[in-house]
Amino acid sequence: MSKSFKLTPKFYKRLSLILxxxxxxxxxxxxxxQLLAFxxxxxxxxxxxxxxxxxxxxxxxxxxxxxxxxxxxxxxxFIDLLWRxxxxxxxxxxxxxxxxxxxxxxxxxxxxENEFLKIVSDDITKGIxxxxxISTFIVWKKLILYQKSKRLVISWNAFExxxxxxxxxxxxxxxxxxxxxxxxxxxxxxxxxxxLSGNLKWVAYLNFKQKWKAILxxxxxxxxxxxxxxxxxxxPAESVAFLNSIDSLFFIVLxxxxxxxxxxxxxxxxxxxxxxxxxxxxxxxxxxxxxLSQSIxxxxxxxxxxxxxxxxxxxxxxxxxxxxxxxxxxxxxxxxINKNIGRDSINQIKEELFKSKNRTVIKNPLSSSDSNTDRIxxxxxxxxxxxxxxxxxxxxxSVVGFMYLLNEVAEGFNxxxxxxxxxxxxxxxxxxxxxxxxxxxxxxERYKEELDIAKRVQRALLPEKLHSNDKFNIHxxxxxxxxxxxxxxxxxxxxxxxxxxxxxxxxxxxTSAAFHMSQMKxxxxxxxxxxxxxxxFLVRANRALSECLERTSFxxxxxxxxxxxxxxxxxxxxxxxxTLYFNKxxxxxxxxxxxxxxxxxxxxxxxxxxxxxxxxxxxxxDILVLYTDGISEASNEAGDEFGxxxxxxxxxxxxxxxxxxxxxxxxSKLYEFCGSRDLDDDYTxxxxxxx
Amino acid sequence: MIDIKKEQENNYLLIHVExxxxxxxxxxxxxxxxxxxDESHQNILIDCTNLNYISSAGLGVFMSYIEEISTNSVNFIxxxxxxxxxxxxxxxxxxxxxxxxxxxxxxxxxxxxx
Numbered sequence: 001m002s003k004s005f006k007l008t009p010k011f012y013k014r015l016s017l018i019l020x021x022x023x024x025x026x027x028x029x030x031x032x033x034q035l036l037a038f039x040x041x042x043x044x045x046x047x048x049x050x051x052x053x054x055x056x057x058x059x060x061x062x063x064x065x066x067x068x069x070x071x072x073x074x075x076x077x078f079i080d081l082l083w084r085x086x087x088x089x090x091x092x093x094x095x096x097x098x099x100x101x102x103x104x105x106x107x108x109x110x111x112x113e114n115e116f117l118k119i120v121s122d123d124i125t126k127g128i129x130x131x132x133x134i135s136t137f138i139v140w141k142k143l144i145l146y147q148k149s150k151r152l153v154i155s156w157n158a159f160e161x162x163x164x165x166x167x168x169x170x171x172x173x174x175x176x177x178x179x180x181x182x183x184x185x186x187x188x189x190x191x192x193x194x195x196l197s198g199n200l201k202w203v204a205y206l207n208f209k210q211k212w213k214a215i216l217x218x219x220x221x222x223x224x225x226x227x228x229x230x231x232x233x234x235x236p237a238e239s240v241a242f243l244n245s246i247d248s249l250f251f252i253v254l255x256x257x258x259x260x261x262x263x264x265x266x267x268x269x270x271x272x273x274x275x276x277x278x279x280x281x282x283x284x285x286x287x288x289x290x291x292l293s294q295s296i297x298x299x300x301x302x303x304x305x306x307x308x309x310x311x312x313x314x315x316x317x318x319x320x321x322x323x324x325x326x327x328x329x330x331x332x333x334x335x336x337i338n339k340n341i342g343r344d345s346i347n348q349i350k351e352e353l354f355k356s357k358n359r360t361v362i363k364n365p366l367s368s369s370d371s372n373t374d375r376i377x378x379x380x381x382x383x384x385x386x387x388x389x390x391x392x393x394x395x396x397x398s399v400v401g402f403m404y405l406l407n408e409v410a411e412g413f414n415x416x417x418x419x420x421x422x423x424x425x426x427x428x429x430x431x432x433x434x435x436x437x438x439x440x441x442x443x444x445e446r447y448k449e450e451l452d453i454a455k456r457v458q459r460a461l462l463p464e465k466l467h468s469n470d471k472f473n474i475h476x477x478x479x480x481x482x483x484x485x486x487x488x489x490x491x492x493x494x495x496x497x498x499x500x501x502x503x504x505x506x507x508x509x510x511t512s513a514a515f516h517m518s519q520m521k522x523x524x525x526x527x528x529x530x531x532x533x534x535x536x537f538l539v540r541a542n543r544a545l546s547e548c549l550e551r552t553s554f555x556x557x558x559x560x561x562x563x564x565x566x567x568x569x570x571x572x573x574x575x576x577x578x579t580l581y582f583n584k585x586x587x588x589x590x591x592x593x594x595x596x597x598x599x600x601x602x603x604x605x606x607x608x609x610x611x612x613x614x615x616x617x618x619x620x621x622d623i624l625v626l627y628t629d630g631i632s633e634a635s636n637e638a639g640d641e642f643g644x645x646x647x648x649x650x651x652x653x654x655x656x657x658x659x660x661x662x663x664x665x666x667x668s669k670l671y672e673f674c675g676s677r678d679l680d681d682d683y684t685x686x687x688x689x690x691x
Numbered sequence: 692m693i694d695i696k697k698e699q700e701n702n703y704l705l706i707h708v709e710x711x712x713x714x715x716x717x718x719x720x721x722x723x724x725x726x727x728x729d730e731s732h733q734n735i736l737i738d739c740t741n742l743n744y745i746s747s748a749g750l751g752v753f754m755s756y757i758e759e760i761s762t763n764s765v766n767f768i769x770x771x772x773x774x775x776x777x778x779x780x781x782x783x784x785x786x787x788x789x790x791x792x793x794x795x796x797x798x799x800x801x802x803x804x805x
Contacts, residue, residue, distance in 0.1 A: 505747070507747035507748060507750065507751050508714060508747060508748050508751065509714055509748075551755045552717070552721070552748070552751035552752055552754065552755045553751055554747070554750075554751060554754055554783075556747075556782075556783060574784075575782060575783040575784045575785075576782070577782060578782065595784065595787070596784050597783070597784030597785075597787060597788070598754075598783045598784055598785075601754045601757065601783070601784070601785065601788065602757065602788065603758070610784055610787055610788075629747075629779075629782075633779075639743075641775065
């Protein structure tokens with residue numbers, strides 16, 4: 001079984017830690033061995049360089065370990081980072097103090113003089129201090145590279161590689177006291193460290209409390225640095241020749257850099273303390289602004305938006321109290337949203353506002369012409385509140401309300417604050433507008449859907465196939481306008497040679513029209529079966545509809561009974577457009593001008609007095625054209641109606657065609673007449689040509 | 692668009708209806724007439740001189756008062772209808788049920804029993 005190894009960063013991190021520990025153990029062991037050999041006068045033939053090299057690699061692995069570790073914790077806050085440095089330092093200090101305590105407790109005994117013990121404890125202390133320095137270095141790196149530029153990254157990389165390279169500088173044997181190169185390199189690195197230490201942008205993102213924490217932590221870290229330096233610094237005279245003391249370039253550069261950056265941070269944080277509240281406020285404003293803009297997404301209502309506006313505005317300008325009054329659609333009374341102030345005081349202040357002469361009018365930068373949108377700054381004398389700022393809230397270009405911000409101090413609103421409030425107010429307006437548009441869109445959508453259903457219902461009520469026999473051709477055409485109308489036509493076969501035919505128009509539009517049309521269809525289909533005379537049919541239909549139509553609704557209708565054997569038609573008109581009839585023998589068309597009354601207009605028995613039945617004989621090639629007022633009243637851009645005369649002439653000219661062709665000619669002439677205008681009504685026509 | 696004005700003249704209430712009485716504006720027309728009936732006016736004159744168009748919804752408004760006119764014996768007279776509008780009233784048969792006069796003079800004359 002082989003366990004698959006994944007070369008994850010975590011694996012590398014562990015590997016580097018293990019290698020560092022192993023190297024440290026080897027180095028310590030070598031130190032002990034060398035001391036042993038030195039004491040017994042034996043040369044182990046281990047060169048000093050080899051031992052140093054091992055130690056250097058220990059540093060390198062510690063370096064790698066911390067670099068990998070910090071990558072894992074991307075999300076750590078600045079205070080967390082500082083805390084980690086502090087904690088590492090604390091552990092290192094405690095361990096080093098424990099050794100000291102141990103030594104002072106055993107001072108004077110033989111053990112205290114034991115050099116082996118001393119070497120081991122020294123190595124441990126040194127290892128821990130190295131770990132502390134390197135981890136701090138890595139954390140400082142993260143802080144410096146917060147909000148980095150390309151140039152900064154390049155200079156930092158140069159510095160970091162220099163520091164890593166300096167680990168191996170000890171192999172050269174140059175010493176700080178004697179070597180010029182050592183001093184030059186040290187000087188150069190110190191200058192770089194100072195330059196890099198200027199990058200303290202992270203400080204600005206600390207809030208007031210965090211700044212105090214950071215100051216405390218950095219002071220403690222600085223104390224560690226001094227303590228560790230004192231710990232490592234061994235006066236040259238006392239050092240044992242082969243022990244590596246502070247004169248390593250690596251350590252000195254680390255100490256210098258860490259110290260510089262700590263001191264710089266400390267000073268910058270201290271100087272930033274007084275301004276941090278301003279920065280925090282700005283952040284808060286930005287967040288409030290965002291809340292206002294996003295309120296639309298979270299489905300908040302107008303009231304909630306106004307509440308956010310009031311709270312944000314009051315926070316932003318340090319207002320002591322405030323209120324918003326809005327006149328909402330559909331409500332008679334003004335709606336108030338108030339904070340830190342009661343209704344009584346509101347009325348009192350409004351009264352004073354009207355009286356006060358000390359007012360400054362600030363034009364709204366967005367709409368210069370309308371004086372309604374002016375912002376007003378008023379100073380009051382008698383009230384608790386000395387200054388008032390009034391901002392109009394406008395939605396869709398009309399002022400819907402006002403926001404009043406109150407301050408107990410006179411002249412409590414400066415230009416900066418007024419600008420912020422303006423931004424807030426306009427953002428709130430946009431949000432309210434969006435909420436409105438959204439709900440309008442939703443209700444429109446619902447309305448559209450309803451219309452769609454009504455349209456489909458209406459469509460379904462019209463017959464797919466019209467009854468006829470070999471004595472006549474019949475053709476129907478209907479086209480619906482954008483709105484649902486109530487055009488209706490239908491046929492019913494009473495006998496082989498007897499047909500009932502109806503055309504009608506339901507008043508009004510939309511869902512109710514479709515609904516009434518379905519009632520009409522029901523009435524037609526049931527009454528037609530009874531084979532009633534035309535007037536009786538209308539009387540009964542009127543009676544039935546009187547029971548179910550709304551007060552202002554009516555239906556116009558023309559009802560025909562065709563007998564193809566006797567070649568007669570009987571018809572009655574209930575307020576519908578007069579039927580157009582082409583008489584082949586006369587070769588002219590005419591309108592049936594019998595009297596009539598719409599169904600549902602007179603809801604009692606006197607209805608029958610207002611209708612009239614006509615009977616007519618028809619012949620071959622006579623044409624019956626039934627239509628709705630959409631056609632006769634269709635108008636062009638000049639407002640002229642298509643009219644009865646045009647219809648009549650059109651029929652006379654085209655009487656030789658079959659019903660389908662006649663309908664096509666009528667409709668195309670109609671479109672031609674109306675021009676580019678949209679249909680504003682339904683067009684329906686039924687054409688019958690006798691054979 | 693519809694523009695409706697109401698004024699009290701002599702012994703009658705005069706309602707001017709101007710513009711187009713379509714589905715959307717019929718409600719306004721209905722409200723005004725309703726008000727006149729609620730205020731128990733006995734003589735109501737409707738001036739249709741500037742009524743350019745009337746849809747079925749507009750006709751529905753006038754139609755809905757027919758019963759009330761007869762039961763309350765209200766003198767409800769329309770006048771000044773354009774040829775086009777008059778034709779619409781005629782086709783529907785409303786001219787048989789409503790009192791329609793050509794001019795204001797004729798209307799007031801009828802009112803005063805001349």
